[in-house]
Amino acid sequence: MMKGLKKWRLFSVLAALTIFLSGCGEEYLSTLTPAGQVGRDQFNLLLLSSAIMALVIIVVGIIYVVAIVKFRRSKLGEDFIPKQVEGSHTLEIIWTVIPIILLLILAVPTVFYTYKHADVAGMADVNAEGNKTALTVNVTAKLYWWEFEYPDLGVVTAQELVVPTNEKVYFNLKAADVKHSFWIPTAGGKMDTNVDNVNQFYLEFDKESAGLEQGVFYGKCAELCGPSHALMDFKVKTMNRPDFDAWVAKAKSTEHVAVGDSAKQGEALFSSAGCIGCHATSVAGTGGSMGPNLGTFGDRNRVAGFMDHTKENIKSWINDPQSYKPGNKMPQPEDLNNGKKFTDEQLDALADYLMELSVEK
Incomplete structure (x- = not known):
């Protein structure tokens, strides 16, 4: 019985490895x-x-x-001793x-x-014009x-x-x-x-x-x-x-201008909550900002680098970034909104605004 269980355990381990290895060739x-x-x-x-x-x-x-x-x-029998090669220079x-x-x-x-x-x-290396x-x-x-x-x-x-x-x-x-x-x-x-x-x-x-x-x-x-x-x-x-x-x-x-009413509200909230102090919304310029540049946020295929690029995930990320990426430097919403969580309407507005920040669209 135990021998059969051990075989099934081995089969389970191999099956799990197969699942992991299936992603190796992407x-x-x-x-x-x-x-x-x-x-x-x-x-x-x-x-x-x-x-x-x-x-x-x-x-x-x-x-x-x-x-x-x-x-x-x-x-060869019990008493056979093979040729000893200890010390062979060859x-x-x-x-x-x-x-x-x-x-x-x-x-x-x-x-x-x-x-x-x-x-x-x-x-x-530079060309004739010095570029x-x-x-x-x-x-x-x-x-x-x-x-x-x-x-x-x-x-x-x-x-x-x-x-x-x-x-x-x-x-x-x-x-x-x-x-x-x-x-x-x-x-x-x-x-x-x-x-x-x-x-x-x-x-x-x-x-x-x-x-x-x-x-x-x-x-x-x-x-x-x-x-x-x-x-x-x-x-x-x-x-x-x-x-x-x-x-x-x-x-x-590209100069980003909010279009929809919700996005305009999000733009105003983005500024009043102090987000603009850490996040640039234009890709033209130099680096060194405290937070990621959001100028191409609408062109990305991930939120925070790993979540599917959907409005709901944007709202979830803004509402509680530490639960998704522990140790990151993004402030909790209470630190930006007078000690309160953002309302669902405010989250909708911020997400709509961020989705409009695009270079490719």
């Missing part, structure tokens, strides 16, 4: 489906290291099986040289790609959201990185509070953002995200940074260069 999230040259380089290193490990396991397994079969007691050379060769096979391309991906000299030719993005990680500033374009976004395809995009990475780590699984990366220094690298994106199931690639914090670390996601929109240039031009020229 095109917008998985390192196994690289969407740029850096991601492909890192994926190839992963294949190389896996192949070396598999080779070692296979060879050792074969030797183990051969030794068991060839020298089994039932075949064998010592073999099992010293082979690991060295395998390590060199892995180390050479690893060092090469490490230096290649850290080469950011192109970040400073920079490469796109640079300043990334600032905060508890628990991401700010993306385009210093040469005068544009700032939050929670959503917009980049062109088929060219190098350079990143300056830093943190505003504690150590985080910037990672876009399909594109590569995973580099720390520190408080005391700026890390630099580049990524390339060769596929437009509009064709993906989610319409975006996923980015994540890869460094345990606090109670809401797992919820510190961001999204990446990739588009061809002409579309990106059009997006930048529209972002710099």
Whole structure:
């Protein structure tokens, strides 16, 4: 009976693992489906290291099986003693040289790609007019959201990185509070953002995200940074260069004006409650605000980086942000509304206003 139960337990564990592993190949999230040259380089290193490990396991397994079969007691008897090879110079050379060769096979391309991906000299290249030719993005990680500033374009976004395809995009990475780590699984990366220094690298994106199931690639914090670390996601929109240039031009020229009556009420409440003190509502400008820039809020596909982009979720988030993202810096509504929760009408107005903050619509 117990033996049967143990088998069912094993089956349950395998079934659970199957459910988790089913999400490993999603095109917008998985390192196994690289969407740029850096991601492909890192994926190839992963294949190389896996192949070396598999080779070692296979060879050792074969030797183990051969030794068991060839020298089994039932075949050779109780008193048989195999040839002793202790102190054999030949064998010592073999099992010293082979690991060295395998390590060199892995180390050479690893060092090469490490230096290649850290080469950011192109970040400073300029054209005949003195304008920079490469796109640079300043990334600032905060508890628990991401700010993306385009210093040469005068544009700032939050929670959503917009980049062109088929060219190098350079990143300056830093943190505003504690150590985080910037990672876009399909594109590569995973580099720390520190408080005391700026890390630099580049990524390339060769596929437009509009064709993906989610319409975006996923980015994540890869460094345990606090109670809401797992919820510190961001999204990446990739588009061809002409579309990106059009997006930048529209972002710099768009002036948000509330249209509907409810949105106008929300705009007034947004200002009177002090939200405007932390959140910019225009993407034109520079970074450094206390809260995420909301200029493209209506274009996002997530609320707070992880909730479905619906009016009800916006209201829920505003009404009690700590219950959804513990440890974040967003004030509770009582701190903004004279010690009281926002009414349902006020929440509707704020949500309607935020949904109208758009560059793409």
